[in-house]
Amino acid sequence: MSDEKGITATTGPASGLRVYSETSLAIVVFLALAALPLLVSGYTIYILPQYLTYGMLAMSLGILWGFAGLLSFGQAAFFTLGAYAMGLAANWEIGSNPAYAGLVASIIIGAGLASLIGYFLFSVGVRQLFFVLVTLALSIIVEQITVSQSEYTGGYNGMFVPRVSLSLGAHEIDLSGDAAIYYFVLPIAAAVYVLLRWLLGGPFGKVLVGIRENEERVLSLGFNISIYKTTVFAVSGAVACLAGALYGTHANFVSPSLAGVLFSTQVVVWVAIGGRESLLGALLGAVGVSALSNYLTAVIPNYWQLVLGIVFVLVIVGFKGGLAGAIGRVFDRAKNEAGHG
Numbered sequence: 001m002s003d004e005k006g007i008t009a010t011t012g013p014a015s016g017l018r019v020y021s022e023t024s025l026a027i028v029v030f031l032a033l034a035a036l037p038l039l040v041s042g043y044t045i046y047i048l049p050q051y052l053t054y055g056m057l058a059m060s061l062g063i064l065w066g067f068a069g070l071l072s073f074g075q076a077a078f079f080t081l082g083a084y085a086m087g088l089a090a091n092w093e094i095g096s097n098p099a100y101a102g103l104v105a106s107i108i109i110g111a112g113l114a115s116l117i118g119y120f121l122f123s124v125g126v127r128q129l130f131f132v133l134v135t136l137a138l139s140i141i142v143e144q145i146t147v148s149q150s151e152y153t154g155g156y157n158g159m160f161v162p163r164v165s166l167s168l169g170a171h172e173i174d175l176s177g178d179a180a181i182y183y184f185v186l187p188i189a190a191a192v193y194v195l196l197r198w199l200l201g202g203p204f205g206k207v208l209v210g211i212r213e214n215e216e217r218v219l220s221l222g223f224n225i226s227i228y229k230t231t232v233f234a235v236s237g238a239v240a241c242l243a244g245a246l247y248g249t250h251a252n253f254v255s256p257s258l259a260g261v262l263f264s265t266q267v268v269v270w271v272a273i274g275g276r277e278s279l280l281g282a283l284l285g286a287v288g289v290s291a292l293s294n295y296l297t298a299v300i301p302n303y304w305q306l307v308l309g310i311v312f313v314l315v316i317v318g319f320k321g322g323l324a325g326a327i328g329r330v331f332d333r334a335k336n337e338a339g340h341g
Contacts, residue, residue, distance in 0.1 A: 021328070023197075026280050030190050037179045046178045047294065049185040049250045051287045056189050056243035058270045058286035059279050063196055064236040065268075066276035067205060068229060069212030071128065074135030076264040077142040078114070078237045082106035082244025083254035084146065084153060087161035090249075099164035102245050110241025111234045118230035125226070139264050146256040158255030161248040175249075185246050189283070192239055196279055199235070208232055273315045274322050281324025 033052075037045050057079050064070045089095070089102035117138070121131060146153045153159055163181065166173040175181045199205060207228055210218040219225055248254045257263075267286075274285020289308070296304035319326040 022278060022280055022324075025327075026193065029280065029284065030186070030193075033186055034183075037182060045182055049178075049182050050247060051290045052185050052189045053243045053247040053250065054267075054270065054286040054290050055283035056192055056246070057240055057267055058274065058282040059192060059196060060236045060239035060243065061267050061271050062276055062279050062282035063200060063208075063239075064232060065271060066278070066282070067200055067208045067212065068232045069128070070229065070233070071132055071268070072135040072233075072236070073132060073261060073264040073268070074138035075236075075240045075267045076261075077135075077139040077259050078110045078240035079244035079247065079263075080142055080146065080254065080256070080259035081109055081113070082241035082246075083161065083248030083251075083258065084159065084244075085109055085241070086164075086245040086248040087159045087254055088152065090162045090164070091159075097165070097167045099166065099249070102164070102249070103242065106241040106245035107238045110237035110239070114237025115230055115234040118233040119226075122226035122229040122233075136261060136264075139259050139261050143256045143259040146259060153256070156256065158253055161252055161254055163252060164249045181250055185250065188242075188246065192242070193279055193283065196235075196239070200279075204228070204231075269312055272322060273312060275324025277321055278324035278328070281322055281327075284324075285322065 033048075036048065057075055060078070061072060061075050064072055085106040086099075086102035089105055090098040092098075094105075095101040117134065121134060126134075147155055150156075163176045164184075165175055166184070173180070175184050200208070207218065207223055210223075211225055211228060215225060244254075244258075266289075270286040270289050271282045272285075273289055274283070275281030292311070293304065293308055296307055300307065315322060321328070
């Protein structure tokens with residue numbers, strides 16, 4: 001059930017990516033992302049913060065689906081609630097700096113709602129299928145609520161979300177520029193990745209993997225499964241809501257359609273392609289697939305969904321454990337060859 005050498009090595013044979021290799025790869029990835037504004041400009045820098053929020057959203061599903069075995073179709077609902085929380089905090093001018101209020105509110109809303117739902121579901125021992133249906137219903141409910149409460153949300157027309165600014169003492173940092181908001185979102189995405197890796201690398205993560213692999217055995221060992229499931233769902237909801245808050249202030253807009261089932265399905269596709277047993281895989285899957293979708297939409301607007309569907313099928317069939325699993329096996333093969341060399 002566990003392997004002290006790595007997180008994803010504990011999640012079964014589908015993923016061979018070890019901590020030392022994923023950690024080094026993550027450092028390279030985030031350093032490359034940090035240097036990107038020095039190499040490119042224009043639309044690329046504008047859209048990258050949005051892709052990073054998608055990456056955070058994918059990681060929120062990764063810890064839930066990849067480690068606890070709980071597939072959720074409600075991540076878009078939390079994402080949307082976070083975006084609306086940021087918008088309302090800014091429009092109502094809550095606190096001395098609405099940006100901080102919006103970020104904190106999004107985390108509280110995500111963790112609180114997920115904890116409430118998780119408590120009622122897991123305390124009665126619901127199984128995976130019912131959990132999927134409930135999270136699916138959650139996306140539909142949030143979409144309908146944001147439509148019906150048009151006085152606050154703007155209804156079908158959506159809501160304008162101003163770009164945040166940071167207050168550091170008497171100084172205020174303007175984040176209206178593309179590079180500025182990019183360097184605001186990137187450290188948060190990196191911090192979320194590090195915190196989740198730390199959480200899953202300890203006893204908590206190992207129990208989650210045990211629940212996914214053999215729930216009855218973990219229960220027989222005396223662990224309160226409902227508490228573990230509720231906790232990981234709360235963490236997942238908090239991360240998804242935080243990602244939504246960042247998305248809202250970057251995009252300057254949020255609408256009810258963002259909470260739809262279609263977007264939640266896209267999140268599942270991102271994680272499946274990147275590798276649900278690797279947080280870095282989920283992050284890169286979201287960024288890569290989103291960038292590919294954007295490119296295909298411009299090149300072949302009538303067939304981009306077909307091409308993306310083919311890519312999804314090829315990755316799922318050809319790469320067990322997604323792209324992260326394939327990369328992990330390459331690392332392991334190279335390590336074994338070096339050991340026998």
